[in-house]
Amino acid sequence: MELVNPVIIAITWVLAVGGALIGVFAAVDAVSRRPDAFAAADKQTKGAWSGITVACAAVFAFGVIGPFGVFGPQSLLWLAAMVGSLVYLFDVRPRLREVQRGRW
Template sequence: MVIAAAPLFYSTVTADVTYALTVVSLIVELFAFVNCLTQRTDAFLVVGRIPKGGWLAMTGGAVLVTLLFGSVRNFLGLIAVTVSLVYVLDLRPALRDAVDGQGSW
């Protein structure tokens, strides 16, 4: 009787974890898109090679991919989460430093 219940429990936990990861990744992607939308255009040129329009397209595409396909179920979902995390963890602090004038340049 215990052995028969294990596959049912496994599928429930897997579905719940997948749903939680999808929701968390969607929140991060929406945050990245909205933050990118509100940044100054000239700060992107100071920080890196990709302009604001490119980052808006990438973060907006990440939100769209997650809404259509989910986050951890396929390769496109993993790329979408990665793009948003690169923006939030790498580019956003550099943009903040460039706008505040406290950067190393």
């Protein structure tokens, strides 16, 4: 157990910090996009996605502060925040980029 515990703590910190970086990137990207691009991409409004990604970033921030608490990487709330951020990054963001480049 002496060997496993530091590994678990290190993995938890890496997940917490990685999640925080993903959350902050998604929130900044959502806030910086034009509002009309969301409608043109047939996605929720800018306010909705900004709110979702900022809430996810807040959960990730609390996960870094206390990675073994209720907001840590081993919690369902952290997992829900990760899903919200990844949906934005891999579904919404590419469509917004296409619309803003004029390919749509």
